[in-house]
Amino acid sequence: MNFWQKLPKPFFALAPMDGVTDTVFRQIVASVGKPDVFFTEFVPVDALFSKGKERALRTLKFNEAERPIIAQIWGIDPEKFNKAAALIAKLGFDGIDINMGCPDKSVVKKGAGAALIKNPKLAKEIIEATIKGANGLPVSVKTRLGFDISLLKMPIAALTIHLRTTAELSKVPAHWDELKKIRKNLKSKTLIIGNGDIKTLEEAKNKCKKYKIDGAMIGRGIFENVGFFASRTFSPQEKINLLITHLVLFKKTYKDKKHFALMKKFVKCYVNNFDGATQAREKLMKTKTLDELIKETRNLII
Numbered sequence: 001m002n003f004w005q006k007l008p009k010p011f012f013a014l015a016p017m018d019g020v021t022d023t024v025f026r027q028i029v030a031s032v033g034k035p036d037v038f039f040t041e042f043v044p045v046d047a048l049f050s051k052g053k054e055r056a057l058r059t060l061k062f063n064e065a066e067r068p069i070i071a072q073i074w075g076i077d078p079e080k081f082n083k084a085a086a087l088i089a090k091l092g093f094d095g096i097d098i099n100m101g102c103p104d105k106s107v108v109k110k111g112a113g114a115a116l117i118k119n120p121k122l123a124k125e126i127i128e129a130t131i132k133g134a135n136g137l138p139v140s141v142k143t144r145l146g147f148d149i150s151l152l153k154m155p156i157a158a159l160t161i162h163l164r165t166t167a168e169l170s171k172v173p174a175h176w177d178e179l180k181k182i183r184k185n186l187k188s189k190t191l192i193i194g195n196g197d198i199k200t201l202e203e204a205k206n207k208c209k210k211y212k213i214d215g216a217m218i219g220r221g222i223f224e225n226v227g228f229f230a231s232r233t234f235s236p237q238e239k240i241n242l243l244i245t246h247l248v249l250f251k252k253t254y255k256d257k258k259h260f261a262l263m264k265k266f267v268k269c270y271v272n273n274f275d276g277a278t279q280a281r282e283k284l285m286k287t288k289t290l291d292e293l294i295k296e297t298r299n300l301i302i
């Protein structure tokens with residue numbers, strides 16, 4: 001029995017978000033309201049076996065507090081997926097997820113991510129090769145509307161459906177009603193996870209019930225509340241303290257290996273919805289080093 005089968009119903013996952021859901025942010029989220037499943041940012045299978053593999057391996061860092069944790073990979077070469085799956089199993093992950101939904105031009109141009117929706121033959125080869133390399137770890141897929149329903153005849157543990165088409169990017173509201181049609185044609189043991197525009201845990205629960213799905217995945221909703229998965233809200237002081245913890249853990253984890261400017265995109269997640277928040281953010285955005293950002297954040301303590 002793999003971890004997917006032991007999850008509560010419905011279950012809730014934090015979405016993979018490149019440049020956002022690294023081990024540091026996942027640890028912060030786990031400490032204030034843990035989802036039932038975590039995913040890494042997506043990692044190119046090509047990079048895992050290239051000269052620049054150090055960066056890709058850094059993306060696969062995780063901590064025990066983040067379990068169950070799934071490594072998400074993308075690419076086009078089944079053989080590389082096979083090797084990547086074996087590596088991920090060795091690194092101790094709980095599962096492997098294949099990205100078949102990324103609409104980014106640089107990814108789609110290569111025939112990877114969402115481009116695999118239009119190439120079901122290769123998609124199936126990739127899934128088979130990944131399962132073979134995974135040494136028993138469950139393999140799941142994340143895709144978008146338009147995917148080939150016959151994918152669900154494959155032995156994948158879970159399918160996340162971002163309820164928008166590739167062309168729609170994230171520009172229109174997610175088409176949750178499409179799940180009704182998908183559900184109707186479905187006679188598969190694969191767990192179905194809905195994704196798109198969920199803003200509160202209550203909404204996630206209601207959507208799972210209404211659309212009869214096993215779980216929901218939340219992406220940008222976490223930016224509005226780091227305590228999303230516990231429906232927890234924080235005082236301004238608590239939010240500032242969380243930002244300090246986040247910054248300090250970032251420094252400890254990466255030293256100077258990751259550019260500190262990446263941290264600036266998190267400022268708005270914590271410094272919001274209180275008198276003076278805008279001015280405080282402006283001050284933090286002007287900082288030029290991580291130490292300066294930490295110092296200025298500490299100065300915000302009210």
Ligand SMILES: Cc1cc2nc3c(=O)[nH]c(=O)nc-3n(C[C@H](O)[C@H](O)[C@H](O)COP(=O)(O)O)c2cc1C
Pocket residue numbers: 015016017018019020040041042072099101102142162170195196197198217218219220221
């Ligand atoms: C900054 C950012 C980075 C993302 N990176 C990934 C990724 O690495 N892999 C992936 O499958 N989806 C990625 N996505 C898509 C999200 O996982 C999710 O499908 C999308 O944001 C819709 O969910 P939401 O409306 O709850 O945000 C990313 C989205 C954002 C906003």
